[in-house]
Amino acid sequence: MISYPDSYYAASANRASNYSELKGEVTADICVVGGGYSGLSTAIALQEKGYQVVLLEAANIGFGASGRNGGQLVNSFSRDIDHIEKHYGMDTAKAMGDMAFEGADCIRDLIKRYNIECDYKQGGFFAAFTDKQMKGLEHKQALWQRYGNNKLEMVSGKDLKTIVDTNAYVGGLVDQHCGHIHPLKLALGEAAALSSIGGQIFEQSKVIKIDEVKQGLNESVVVKTANGQVSAKTLVLAGNAYMGGLSPELSKKSMPCGTQIVTTEVLPEALTKSLIPSQYCVEDVNYKLDYYRITADNRLLFGGGVTYGGGDPASIKNFLKPHIDKIFPAMKDYKIDYAWGGDFLLTMSRLPQLGRMGSNIYYAQGYSGHGVNTSHLAGKLLAETIHGEHSRFEVFANLPHYNFPGGRMLRVPAVMMGAWYYGLRDKLGI
Numbered sequence: 001m002i003s004y005p006d007s008y009y010a011a012s013a014n015r016a017s018n019y020s021e022l023k024g025e026v027t028a029d030i031c032v033v034g035g036g037y038s039g040l041s042t043a044i045a046l047q048e049k050g051y052q053v054v055l056l057e058a059a060n061i062g063f064g065a066s067g068r069n070g071g072q073l074v075n076s077f078s079r080d081i082d083h084i085e086k087h088y089g090m091d092t093a094k095a096m097g098d099m100a101f102e103g104a105d106c107i108r109d110l111i112k113r114y115n116i117e118c119d120y121k122q123g124g125f126f127a128a129f130t131d132k133q134m135k136g137l138e139h140k141q142a143l144w145q146r147y148g149n150n151k152l153e154m155v156s157g158k159d160l161k162t163i164v165d166t167n168a169y170v171g172g173l174v175d176q177h178c179g180h181i182h183p184l185k186l187a188l189g190e191a192a193a194l195s196s197i198g199g200q201i202f203e204q205s206k207v208i209k210i211d212e213v214k215q216g217l218n219e220s221v222v223v224k225t226a227n228g229q230v231s232a233k234t235l236v237l238a239g240n241a242y243m244g245g246l247s248p249e250l251s252k253k254s255m256p257c258g259t260q261i262v263t264t265e266v267l268p269e270a271l272t273k274s275l276i277p278s279q280y281c282v283e284d285v286n287y288k289l290d291y292y293r294i295t296a297d298n299r300l301l302f303g304g305g306v307t308y309g310g311g312d313p314a315s316i317k318n319f320l321k322p323h324i325d326k327i328f329p330a331m332k333d334y335k336i337d338y339a340w341g342g343d344f345l346l347t348m349s350r351l352p353q354l355g356r357m358g359s360n361i362y363y364a365q366g367y368s369g370h371g372v373n374t375s376h377l378a379g380k381l382l383a384e385t386i387h388g389e390h391s392r393f394e395v396f397a398n399l400p401h402y403n404f405p406g407g408r409m410l411r412v413p414a415v416m417m418g419a420w421y422y423g424l425r426d427k428l429g430i
Contacts, residue, residue, distance in 0.1 A: 002059035036066030041379025043211035058206035062187030068342030078368035116189030127260030258307035
């Protein structure tokens, strides 16, 4: 049995129910592989449209990045809309820009409609260390306002202390359209929502083989696990960084990257309110960024760093504690209760990959660090296109989905060299 990592999220999620392993044969309209946000949001949207959906998860719901991430609802994409304008044209940028803030709304809609308790709080802050970074955030504000996000405010000087009380930053950008959640509670709540409307969920049901079946003009799939199989008209692959070798074609287009998070002991309430008076989630704007927030039970949750190719450093605590102490010297004597890591999926373009293989196998992957919001948008778009509404899905499907050159042996050091360069620029402030 594959269990959750020893994380704060797993310890505090209060998981109410387990889903059985797939045994025997099941028939469905749609089979979804992956019990994270991509798979869950796709499955809910399709079940709501009247399809019979079966979701297969190799471990437990939210086992991967969906149950381990920083819990921040960050808008737009890992490559922002101005980059898309420059490299893919204004038509593509306009279409993607119109969807850049939709993922957070999808999450809030699910929370409201299905009464999901996941510690949601509104508001986020992008923090700048330098005046140059402040100019970059002013550009972001103007860009996002042009695409409809008018819940933005630049902050500096004495007003900064009302957001986050540290001398590390010169200012930043408040985004009231984002927020933060307990990510594993959200995933489990979405699973409960899917089950409540008739969707079937099977855990501990790793897919080991996919057979494509053609009978005349009709195509279907048989999805096999160790002890069962699902026969379906349509398949959605939504395992992201935890797909393993199930689809070599998709593996060539992406690379797992690890990120790490720690959570402190429970802090005095007065201290948490003094550290982050706004109670927003915070992330800096360095290339290799740090991100943090206060949890519902008054802990400081702090994440950062990247390990290319996946996995964790030898000691996550020793890696991240100096980052915390730099931002909040008052935290020096408080201990860390939990430390864990997890993988997200990086693409060459840093843009999400949504596409189709053949006529009835769909996929979504590669959110490149912006997965909480974008995965929920992806689920909505997958459901739309399977239901026959193709236009918005095709915007992403028509983007080039590059293979990493040279396979894993070359892609890891190549990306590490690029990250070293940008990390050096962060340190030098250039």
